[in-house]
Amino acid sequence: MKTQSWLAAGVFAAVAAASPLATSPAKAQGALVMYCGVQEEWCRAMSTAFEKETGIKVAMTRKSAGEIYAQLKAESANPRGDIWWGGTGDPHLQAAEEGLTQEYESPANKDLNDWAISQWKAAKQRSIGIYAGALGFGFNTQQIKSKGMAEPKCWADLLDPKLKDDVQVADPNSSGTAYNLLATVVQLMGEDKAFAYLKALHKNINQYTKSGAAPAKATSLGETAVGIVFIHDAVVFAVQGDPIKPVAPCEGTGYEIGSMSIVKGARNLDNAKKFYDWALTPAAQGLAGPAKSYQVPSNKNAPVPPQSPKMSEMKLIDYDFVKYGSSAERTRLLAKWDREVKALP
């Protein structure tokens, strides 16, 4: 385990004004089918700004990372998507290995942080890092107080019997967040202890949701005492004054390199490349904060939202993206989780 220090702070860059193309009829510029893996609000901000900037009409659908991967696989004989923007890097790497996405080298690569380029190299140029964020959990301060518990600080604290049916996390088959948890505890504890941990945790789980961010909202509303999420997803509710406290677990934790890939056989390939280049600019990455998304952007010159959790101050594992994003390992771990954890009463 080591503390990562690669998260340099960016400088503020204003969102670029719409180009003259913005007034061109959208039809004349063609279309772009975008599969979007982050929160709906950020997905909409990106698709709207790109449409304005270029006149290219964007058909955007928001889904969780595991679902987008499964959709690309199902559509591979007759691809319908052009660009997969956002979502955890592991399923992007699996898609790259399986030839569901294609190589591209953007001129913007030179402006990106090393971790974004590591993702690009690991994917053999078929995926690139667009943001980073650390995994953790959020707890509802009122619920924890009413249970007479000390504030949870560690992964181990989530096994407390007082939290029976009061912890929520997504299903790792659909959710990139929850697969990141699975791969994180395997790397942190070793596989046997990690599965023992997940089985014990299962006793406290009230629901495996489809989307990774859903447990943050449920925690902020007091529908569950704890939600295991990316820390920045808990911050969204904390900064608006909800009774939720974000935690970077004491044992250490994993992180994601949120990624972008061009679909193999994209019908609107030129537009996919235009989107790809634009999405790596400081102006496009600067749309995150105003859309209440507090990840760390991959362009060194993009603004880091002031609300972003300080990853350089956390105990982060040296997450092995190549191994845990490989087709064999992701498929094996998900099947094992289905058999040994989800199937439990």
Ligand code: PLP
């Ligand atoms: N929400 C945010 C803010 C994220 O950064 C990510 C991952 O990149 C997700 C959600 C992932 O969503 P899911 O776990 O539903 O795949």
